[in-house]
Amino acid sequence: MKIFCVANQKGGVGKTTTTVNLAAGLAKVGQRVLLVDLDPQGNATMGSGVDKRALQPSVYDVLLESASITDAVVVPERLKEAHASYAVVGANRDLAGAEIELVGEERRERRLREALAQVQGDYDFVLIDCPPSLGLLTLNGLCAAQGVIVPMQCEYFALEGLADLVNTIKQVHANLNRDLQLIGLLRVMFDPRITLQQQVSEQLKAHYGAKVFDTIIPRNVRLAEAPSFGLPGVVFDPAAKGSKAFIEFAREIVERGLRR
Numbered sequence: 001m002k003i004f005c006v007a008n009q010k011g012g013v014g015k016t017t018t019t020v021n022l023a024a025g026l027a028k029v030g031q032r033v034l035l036v037d038l039d040p041q042g043n044a045t046m047g048s049g050v051d052k053r054a055l056q057p058s059v060y061d062v063l064l065e066s067a068s069i070t071d072a073v074v075v076p077e078r079l080k081e082a083h084a085s086y087a088v089v090g091a092n093r094d095l096a097g098a099e100i101e102l103v104g105e106e107r108r109e110r111r112l113r114e115a116l117a118q119v120q121g122d123y124d125f126v127l128i129d130c131p132p133s134l135g136l137l138t139l140n141g142l143c144a145a146q147g148v149i150v151p152m153q154c155e156y157f158a159l160e161g162l163a164d165l166v167n168t169i170k171q172v173h174a175n176l177n178r179d180l181q182l183i184g185l186l187r188v189m190f191d192p193r194i195t196l197q198q199q200v201s202e203q204l205k206a207h208y209g210a211k212v213f214d215t216i217i218p219r220n221v222r223l224a225e226a227p228s229f230g231l232p233g234v235v236f237d238p239a240a241k242g243s244k245a246f247i248e249f250a251r252e253i254v255e256r257g258l259r260r
């Protein structure tokens with residue numbers, strides 16, 4: 001069971017879009033997938049077709065240990081119909097309180113790791129959608145995972161933010177989770193007509209080499225429209241070029257896993 005965090009402390013960089021579309025893409029190529037939403041905004045939950053207001057229980061209860069992870073798993077009906085079925089542990093605003101409520105608790109950064117141990121072997125991939133910060137929620141994701149996938153836009157300041165994230169990953173690796181590594185940087189919302197984006201993309205490859213995924217996700221409005229229908233883009237419009245890119249990315253992830 002591969003556990004990957006989708007993380008970047010910046011908001012609006014494509015974490016949730018990456019998580020839901022990779023989950024659906026992996027499901028489409030025959031993988032058993034669990035998506036865990038760790039963002040109180042609950043966008044990955046809604047974007048998978050699960051009503052965040054109706055969660056009973058949610059990931060909040062799992063972290064606070066008032067429910068088991070198996071009780072929190074939901075499998076959205078519409079994803080089943082589309083043959084892109086994956087399981088979801090959803091989040092909503094309750095989760096915002098967890099960051100504070102967990103402060104005084106023991107093993108506070110290991111709650112998700114321990115919960116996922118209970119479903120060990122039930123899935124091929126677990127994908128964790130992180131909030132836009134490096135707080136206790138993201139820390140739970142990083143402690144639970146073997147790898148981090150970092151979606152990023154090829155803009156000038158993207159490289160600066162990346163250094164902080166890479167540092168955090170190193171610290172978690174050194175102090176809390178020996179298994180953790182940076183799997184790769186995913187270039188998203190890419191527009192090849194913009195010279196700066198091409199330049200930053202080249203810089204990324206120069207600095208991070210093989211850590212940059214081959215697949216590039218283009219800017220594509222269909223990916224942005226899909227969440228309002230409660231579906232990942234790859235299910236909502238499989239023919240769109242953004243959706244095709246995510247299917248390609250799912251294949252790249254599976255291949256990388258096999259090579260290891």
Ligand code: ADP
Pocket residue numbers: 010011012013014015016017018043132188189190217218219220221223224225227242
């Ligand atoms: P994050 O989870 O990092 O905050 P999101 O995945 O929610 O970021 O993406 C931020 C916004 O950009 C959303 O409105 C989303 O629909 C849009 N978006 C993400 N990826 C793409 C893309 N490849 N093309 C066009 N719009 C995108």
Ligand code: MG
Pocket residue numbers: 015016017039043044130
């Ligand atoms: Mg998000």
